[in-house]
Amino acid sequence: xxxxxxxxxxxxxxxxxxxLGLTATPAFSNPADADGCHTHKDCGGGAGKGDHPVDLTFRxxxxxxxxxxxxxxxxxxxxxxEPGVSARIRDDGILLFNIQNPNRGLELDFSDxxxxxxxxxxxxxxxxxxxxxxxxxxxxxxVQVFDNGTGQHRTNQFFGMNVDEKLLxxxxxxxxxxxxxxxxxxxxxxxxxxxxxxxxAAKSSFLEITRTTQDSWFIEAVVPSDQALLFSKFKQKGTVxxxxxxxxxxxxxxxxxxxxxx
Numbered sequence: 001x002x003x004x005x006x007x008x009x010x011x012x013x014x015x016x017x018x019x020l021g022l023t024a025t026p027a028f029s030n031p032a033d034a035d036g037c038h039t040h041k042d043c044g045g046g047a048g049k050g051d052h053p054v055d056l057t058f059r060x061x062x063x064x065x066x067x068x069x070x071x072x073x074x075x076x077x078x079x080x081x082e083p084g085v086s087a088r089i090r091d092d093g094i095l096l097f098n099i100q101n102p103n104r105g106l107e108l109d110f111s112d113x114x115x116x117x118x119x120x121x122x123x124x125x126x127x128x129x130x131x132x133x134x135x136x137x138x139x140x141x142x143v144q145v146f147d148n149g150t151g152q153h154r155t156n157q158f159f160g161m162n163v164d165e166k167l168l169x170x171x172x173x174x175x176x177x178x179x180x181x182x183x184x185x186x187x188x189x190x191x192x193x194x195x196x197x198x199x200x201a202a203k204s205s206f207l208e209i210t211r212t213t214q215d216s217w218f219i220e221a222v223v224p225s226d227q228a229l230l231f232s233k234f235k236q237k238g239t240v241x242x243x244x245x246x247x248x249x250x251x252x253x254x255x256x257x258x259x260x261x262x
Contacts, residue, residue, distance in 0.1 A: 092156070161209075
C-alpha cells in the first residue's frame with residue numbers, strides 16, 4: 001500500500017468492528033459515540049482481569065487502502081504492551097484496540113471512490129490520503145459476534161467463534177478533520193447511529209472474519225465487497241451526519257492472542 005502522509009489533517013482514529021450474520025442488527029458498546037471510542041472505558045469498560053492481550057498485524061498489500069504505519073515505524077504489527085498501544089480481547093469477547101502513541105498510527109487511502117457524496121450542507125472531506133502518525137493518534141477496535149441469520153449475539157462473542165468458522169463483519173473508523181469541530185467515520189456496515197443506518201446498509205459492504213486457529217482471527221474487506229461509506233459529523237444547529245461518498249478500501253488484519261485464548 002502506498003499512502004502519502006498528510007500531517008495536518010488527522011486528529012485521531014477509532015475503529016469499530018462487528019462480526020455478525022446477514023440479518024443481524026449490531027449494537028455499539030457506546031451507541032452515543034458516533035465516531036468511535038478512543039479508550040477501553042469509552043468502548044464500554046476498562047481493561048479487566050479476564051482480558052486477553054493480542055497482537056494486530058496488517059496485511060499491507062499494495063492494493064490495500066487501510067493499513068499500518070510501516071513507512072514510519074518499520075512494522076505492520078501493533079502489540080499490546082508496547083508504549084501507547086493497548087490491544088485486548090475483553091473477557092466478554094469484545095476486541096478493543098487503542099493507540100495513544102504519537103509515533104504510531106494507521107493509514108487510510110480514499111483515492112478509489114465508488115459512489116459520489118450526498119453533502120447537503122457542503123462536503124467536509126478535503127483529503128485523499130490520511131496518516132494518523134503526525135498528530136497524537138487514538139485508535140480503538142470493538143468487535144461483537146452474532147450467529148448467522150439470527151441477529152443475536154454469539155455467546156462469548158469473539159471467543160464464541162469456532163475454528164475455521166467465517167462470519168460477516170462490520171467496521172467503523174473514526175478520525176479527526178482539519179477542524180476540531182468536524183470528525184469523520186468510515187463504515188463497513190457499522191450501524192448504531194439512528195438516521196444514518198439506512199444509508200450505511202445500502203452503500204457499504206460487510207467484512208469477512210474467520211477464526212483461523214484457537215488463538216487467531218483474520219479480518220478482511222474482500223474485493224469487490226470492499227466498499228466503505230465515509231460520514232462527517234459536525235455541529236450546525238445540532239449534530240449533523242453527512243454522506244461524504246463511498247470508497248473501495250480493501251485491507252486484511254490478523255488478530256493473535258499473546259497467550260492461549262478461550
